[in-house]
Amino acid sequence: MRKHPSARATVSMKARHTLYTDVCQRRHIEACGLLLGHIDGLGNWHIDRAHPLRNICNSPVYFEFAPEDILAVELDHPGAIIGAYHSHPGGLKVASSTDRDNMKRVNKEQQIPWIWFIFSGPFNGTFQRDYEQDTNSSLIAYHHYDTIGLQQITLEFENAQDDGVRKP
Numbered sequence: 081m082r083k084h085p086s087a088r089a090t091v092s093m094k095a096r097h098t099l100y101t102d103v104c105q106r107r108h109i110e111a112c113g114l115l116l117g118h119i120d121g122l123g124n125w126h127i128d129r130a131h132p133l134r135n136i137c138n139s140p141v142y143f144e145f146a147p148e149d150i151l152a153v154e155l156d157h158p159g160a161i162i163g164a165y166h167s168h169p170g171g172l173k174v175a176s177s178t179d180r181d182n183m184k185r186v187n188k189e190q191q192i193p194w195i196w197f198i199f200s201g202p203f204n205g206t207f208q209r210d211y212e213q214d215t216n217s218s219l220i221a222y223h224h225y226d227t228i229g230l231q232q233i234t235l236e237f238e239n240a241q242d243d244g245v246r247k248p
C-alpha cells in the first residue's frame with residue numbers, strides 16, 4: 081500500500097471550492113490547511129473536504145500550522161486527515177527546498193501517508209479561470225515514497241453530480 085507509483089488523487093467539487101476560495105481570500109500570505117477524505121487500498125487519495133487552518137507565521141514565503149489546530153481537526157474527523165495544502169503567493173510553481181524537507185520528514189521518517197497540494201500564484205483572474213475551467217495549471221500535488229522518493233501525483237476533479245453522494 082502507498083508504494084504505487086501510478087497512484088492518483090481525486091478531489092471533490094466541495095473541496096476544490098474551499099481550496100480556491102481560501103487561497104484567493106488569503107492571497108498575500110501562504111494560505112494553508114488540511115485535506116480530508118480517505119486513502120484506498122491502492123494508495124489513491126480521495127479528498128472530500130478541505131479544512132483551512134491559520135498560518136501562524138502570517139508570511140508570504142512560509143507557513144506553519146499550530147499543532148493544536150491540527151489536533152482539533154483530528155478530534156472532529158478521526159482518521160480523515162490525508163494531506164495538507166499551502167499556497168505560493170510569489171508564484172513558485174514547484175515545491176521549495178523547505179517543502180521537500182517537510183514532505184520527506186512526514187512521509188518517509190514519520191510514515192504519515194499525506195499528499196501535499198501546492199497552489200502557485202499570482203491569485204488573479206488566471207487563477208480564477210483555472211478553477212472555473214477545471215484545469216489545474218496552478219496546482220501541483222506530491223508524495224514522498226519510501227522507495228522512489230518525491231513524486232508528482234496526478235489529480236482528477238470530480239463532477240458536480242458526484243458531490244454530496246460520496247461520504248468520507
Ligand SMILES: [Zn+2]
Nearest residue numbers: 168175176179
Ligand atoms: Zn511551499
